Amino acid sequence: MIANHSISDSRVSLPSLEQIVQVLTLEEYNTRVVVLGVMALGTAAGLVGTFLILRRRALTADALSHATLPGIAIAFMVMVALGGEGKNLLGLLIGAFVFGCIGVLAILGIRHTTRLKDDAAIGIVLSVLFGLGLCLLRIATELPNGNTAGLNGFIFGKAASMVANDALTMGVVALGVAIVIGILRKEWTLLCFDEKFGAVQGWPMLWLDVLLMAMVAIVTVIALQSVGLVLAVAMLIIPATSARYWTTKISSMLIAAAIIGCLSGWLGGITSALIPRMPTGPIIVLICGFWFIFSFIVGPVDGLIIRQITRLRLNRRISMQHILRAMWEVSEDTETSQFSIEEIVYVRSWSKRTVSKLLRRCEKLHFATRVSAKNWRLTQKGSAEASRVVRNHRLWEVYLITHADIAPTHVDRDADMIEHVLGRDLVAKLELLLETPALPKSPHPVGEQQ
Amino acid sequence: MSWSIIDTWIIIIGALCAAGCAIPGTILVLRRMSMMGDAISHTVLPGIAIAFLVTGSRDPTAMLIGSVAVGLLTAFLIQGIQSLGKVEAGASMGIVFTVLFAFGLVLMRQAVDHVDIDPDCVLYGSIELAWFDQEPDGLGIPRGAIVNSVMLLANLFVVLLFYKEFKITSFDPALAKSQGIQPSFMHYLLMTMTATTAVAAFETVGSILVVAMFIVPPATAYLLTNRFGMMFVFSIALSIVAAALGHLSAITIPTWFGFSGTSTAGAMAVATGVLFIVVLLVSPNQGMISRLWRRLSVRILVIREDILGLLWRLEERGQGKMLPIQLSEAIGTTELSVRMALLSLKKRGSVSKTASSWSLTERGRTNATKLVRSHRLWEVYLDKHFPQDTHQLHHAASRLEHVTTDAMESNLGHAEVDPHGSPVPDEE
Numbered sequence: 001m002i003a004n005h006s007i008s009d010s011r012v013s014l015p016s017l018e019q020i021v022q023v024l025t026l027e028e029y030n031t032r033v034v035v036l037g038v039m040a041l042g043t044a045a046g047l048v049g050t051f052l053i054l055r056r057r058a059l060t061a062d063a064l065s066h067a068t069l070p071g072i073a074i075a076f077m078v079m080v081a082l083g084g085e086g087k088n089l090l091g092l093l094i095g096a097f098v099f100g101c102i103g104v105l106a107i108l109g110i111r112h113t114t115r116l117k118d119d120a121a122i123g124i125v126l127s128v129l130f131g132l133g134l135c136l137l138r139i140a141t142e143l144p145n146g147n148t149a150g151l152n153g154f155i156f157g158k159a160a161s162m163v164a165n166d167a168l169t170m171g172v173v174a175l176g177v178a179i180v181i182g183i184l185r186k187e188w189t190l191l192c193f194d195e196k197f198g199a200v201q202g203w204p205m206l207w208l209d210v211l212l213m214a215m216v217a218i219v220t221v222i223a224l225q226s227v228g229l230v231l232a233v234a235m236l237i238i239p240a241t242s243a244r245y246w247t248t249k250i251s252s253m254l255i256a257a258a259i260i261g262c263l264s265g266w267l268g269g270i271t272s273a274l275i276p277r278m279p280t281g282p283i284i285v286l287i288c289g290f291w292f293i294f295s296f297i298v299g300p301v302d303g304l305i306i307r308q309i310t311r312l313r314l315n316r317r318i319s320m321q322h323i324l325r326a327m328w329e330v331s332e333d334t335e336t337s338q339f340s341i342e343e344i345v346y347v348r349s350w351s352k353r354t355v356s357k358l359l360r361r362c363e364k365l366h367f368a369t370r371v372s373a374k375n376w377r378l379t380q381k382g383s384a385e386a387s388r389v390v391r392n393h394r395l396w397e398v399y400l401i402t403h404a405d406i407a408p409t410h411v412d413r414d415a416d417m418i419e420h421v422l423g424r425d426l427v428a429k430l431e432l433l434l435e436t437p438a439l440p441k442s443p444h445p446v447g448e449q450q
Numbered sequence: 451m452s453w454s455i456i457d458t459w460i461i462i463i464g465a466l467c468a469a470g471c472a473i474p475g476t477i478l479v480l481r482r483m484s485m486m487g488d489a490i491s492h493t494v495l496p497g498i499a500i501a502f503l504v505t506g507s508r509d510p511t512a513m514l515i516g517s518v519a520v521g522l523l524t525a526f527l528i529q530g531i532q533s534l535g536k537v538e539a540g541a542s543m544g545i546v547f548t549v550l551f552a553f554g555l556v557l558m559r560q561a562v563d564h565v566d567i568d569p570d571c572v573l574y575g576s577i578e579l580a581w582f583d584q585e586p587d588g589l590g591i592p593r594g595a596i597v598n599s600v601m602l603l604a605n606l607f608v609v610l611l612f613y614k615e616f617k618i619t620s621f622d623p624a625l626a627k628s629q630g631i632q633p634s635f636m637h638y639l640l641m642t643m644t645a646t647t648a649v650a651a652f653e654t655v656g657s658i659l660v661v662a663m664f665i666v667p668p669a670t671a672y673l674l675t676n677r678f679g680m681m682f683v684f685s686i687a688l689s690i691v692a693a694a695l696g697h698l699s700a701i702t703i704p705t706w707f708g709f710s711g712t713s714t715a716g717a718m719a720v721a722t723g724v725l726f727i728v729v730l731l732v733s734p735n736q737g738m739i740s741r742l743w744r745r746l747s748v749r750i751l752v753i754r755e756d757i758l759g760l761l762w763r764l765e766e767r768g769q770g771k772m773l774p775i776q777l778s779e780a781i782g783t784t785e786l787s788v789r790m791a792l793l794s795l796k797k798r799g800s801v802s803k804t805a806s807s808w809s810l811t812e813r814g815r816t817n818a819t820k821l822v823r824s825h826r827l828w829e830v831y832l833d834k835h836f837p838q839d840t841h842q843l844h845h846a847a848s849r850l851e852h853v854t855t856d857a858m859e860s861n862l863g864h865a866e867v868d869p870h871g872s873p874v875p876d877e878e
Contacts, residue, residue, distance in 0.1 A: 053538075053541055056538050056540060056541075057540075058538065058540040058541040058543075058544040059485050059540040059543065059544060061544075062488075062544060066658070110730075113730070113738055114673060114730060114736060115672070115673075115736060116479075116669055116672060116673075117482050118482075119479075119482050119483065119484040119485050120479050120482075120484045120665060120669040120672075122484070122485060123484040123485055123487070123488055123661055123664070123665035123666070123669070124662075124665055124666050124669055124723065124726060126488065126658075126661065127488075127658065127659060127661040127662035127665060127666065127719055127722075128662055128666060128719055128720060128722065128723030128726070129723075130658050130659070130662075130719070131659055131662055131715070131716040131717070131718070131719025131720045131723070132716065132719070132720050132723075133716070134573075134574060134659075134713045134715070134716030134719075135700070135712040135713050135716035135717050135720060136712075137713075138711075138712040138713045138716070139704055139709050139712050142709045142710060155573065156555065230492075230548075230551065230658075231548050231551065231552055233544055233548060234544070234545070234548035234549065234552070237541050237544045237545060238544075238545055238548070238549070241537055241541050241545060244537075245535075277559050277560055278556065278559065279555055279556065279559050281552070281555075282551075282552035282553070282555040282556045282559075283552070283556060285548055285549060285551075285552035286549060286552050286553060286556065288549070289545070289548075289549035289552070289553075292545055292549075296531070296534075296535050302535065302536050304534065304535075
């Protein structure tokens with residue numbers, strides 16, 4: 001019977017224009033609370049997450065968020081036992097915070113007292129404390145005065161249950177985080193990049209670390225209500241990791257991460273308000289994921305596209321220098337200024353097609369011109385560039401022969417790779433060291449490498 | 451506590467499931483990839499959701515295929531982002547599994563009207579209800595037991611088949627490559643095993659508690675043994691004990707406080723943690739107690755030898771008796787540790803007590819002579835080869851005398867007097 005009304009039910013119905021305007025202007029109270037709250041959360045998480053990522057603690061934060069569950073259950077039980085209602089948000093969050101910190105301490109403890117590594121320590125703390133949390137939650141449902149409905153909301157997040165006060169708390173926390181980072185930016189940067197240097201300089205590195213993890217715990221705890229403890233870590237690590245593809249400077253990375261976090265919160269908030277049956281937390285995480293993929297591909301620092309372009313450019317420059325040298329050496333060998341494609345093919349192990357393609361590029365750059373149907377010759381500009389490359393190549397060959405005791409027949413290939421990266425300073429040093437003429441002769445026959 | 455056949459089967463299913471998880475878990479822990487188990491077990495959820503949306507049914511085979519495919523995709527993406535995007539392994543895992551898990555949650559929510567598997571069930575599993583799911587009928591064996599035994603046997607088979615390969619790739623990937631074993635093939639084989647196991651086990655204990663089964667028993671076993679094969683044996687044994695202990699405490703401990711019981715799957719995870727803590731304390735090699743004991747016994751050994759040396763030097767000056775408090779002041783340690791050292795010396799017959807003062811016996815004198823001899827020879831040696839302040843000579847020699855073997859001493863040479871002018875005693 002399940003199969004009868006299958007996938008067609010789950011089709012997403014698109015909202016009307018009126019609805020869109022209503023949501024975008026945050027007219028409705030509930031939408032306003034949720035959207036503003038998650039935007040504040042995204043900002044705070046992006047800021048703290050930047051340092052978390054730089055400190056390579058991504059999964060520690062995951063364990064921290066899972067470890068909050070027993071804290072929530074215990075806080076609930078304690079509040080019920082004291083005669084309270086049990087679902088005081090502040091009380092629950094304090095419990096969560098305390099257990100989050102216990103979780104981090106337990107990880108450090110396991111790492112220091114056993115030979116187990118970080119990964120196992122994190123896994124142990126995460127799963128055992130989460131299991132404890134589940135046990136305690138089950139017990140809490142049996143408390144006589146306790147109404148545990150809604151406690152489960154902390155696991156997957158339940159943004160709909162947010163009220164104005166909660167959004168305000170998130171805003172205050174975001175502001176607080178921003179202020180603390182404003183004060184401690186330099187110190188935390190030092191902590192992430194050169195902890196030992198910081199310690200030598202007399203900074204209290206341990207306390208800076210503790211404070212950073214406390215910030216992570218606070219942000220995780222305020223994320224519980226909207227995003228849930230399973231996914232809270234995503235808010236911390238995804239915006240920050242995405243930001244890294246846009247800049248290498250800490251201050252701009254902080255800003256980028258905050259913007260990505262805030263935008264993800266906003267987009268997630270309005271998406272879940274517009275489209276029915278879209279849980280807010282997972283949608284925000286998915287949007288963070290899209291940001292990551294986008295940054296991963298088009299980001300100007302280490303992005304896929306930029307890296308591909310850089311590589312292609314480098315390859316092109318190398319083959320250009322190779323063909324210039326080939327042309328020069330062929331002309332030198334035959335003692336005429338003209339050469340044919342076949343002669344180039346003979347010198348380098350390239351196909352005829354590659355050679356003619358490269359020659360056409362040389363023509364475009366005015367390095368070479370065609371003199372007849374078969375023959376080419378270097379222009380003055382090409383000749384100058386080619387002799388420079390040849391010179392670098394031969395200087396290195398001579399250096400290898402005289403200073404590294406390598407046989408003349410073996411130096412060509414090494415020099416072939418190094419000629420492209422010899423800088424002006426290095427060439428000057430080689431000239432001084434080798435006392436060579438303006439252009440040494442090739443120590444080995446040209447074109448015998450095949 | 452009332453026991454029924456249901457409880458027996460819960461323990462059997464839990465033990466089968468935990469033992470099955472412990473096998474890939476052992477390799478994961480050894481390769482420092484424990485959190486891959488966490489990441490992959492989270493992605494069971496989107497796998498199931500996709501399989502459901504595609505086939506429109508709860509066909510177990512489709513779900514298995516869907517989840518294993520998504521699990522492998524997870525492993526692949528983590529690797530790809532890590533190497534292509536220059537992202538740290540942990541962050542790469544965190545990104546991939548949270549995004550996929552969120553995707554799974556959204557899909558489930560979209561299909562909420564006609565799915566009777568909800569996220570809660572994926573989290574907690576349903577081991578308590580496993581007995582009632584008897585398919586195929588008539589065997590009297592719940593389906594969970596069959597699924598988990600098949601999984602356990604399959605894992606055992608794979609590990610035994612590739613035992614050597616797993617061992618080499620786990621400890622020395624470079625050697626493995628030179629032996630013609632493809633590390634990447636072994637990696638993805640392990641990932642397939644992990645994903646299959648996570649799918650088979652999630653119905654029993656839920657997707658997050660699978661992580662406890664994967665990581666905690668093998669990590670505990672790692673504190674007990676240094677041998678690859680024994681790690682599997684210990685992991686499986688520990689996980690079976692944890693399963694039984696978990697269910698027993700789930701139905702007993704809460705009753706002491708007036709509650710009816712608690713989540714068995716959660717309690718099994720806690721039980722693995724309890725076993726970990728116990729082993730962490732008492733393990734013979736890696737345990738905290740034994741390590742503390744070893745440190746303490748070295749300290750007592752040093753104090754014992756210091757007492758012998760001190761009493762010998764007193765005899766040299768014509769005295770020869772001292773109260774424990776005086777000894778502790780002279781050596782510079784607490785009176786308690788001096789008393790402990792004295793008791794241990796007395797047991798060895800090296801010192802004797804007269805009217806609360808302690809003095810050397812004949813046997814103690816022999817040992818003490820040896821110590822003082824090596825101390826003074828060291829001073830001579832150090833003075834000759836590393837000339838320094840005579841005060842520092844004494845400190846250096848006081849450290850070295852405790853670790854000097856006979857062979858070392860015979861190489862120190864001969865001398866009549868040390869740099870302070872005290873005679874070097876002859877060997878007796």
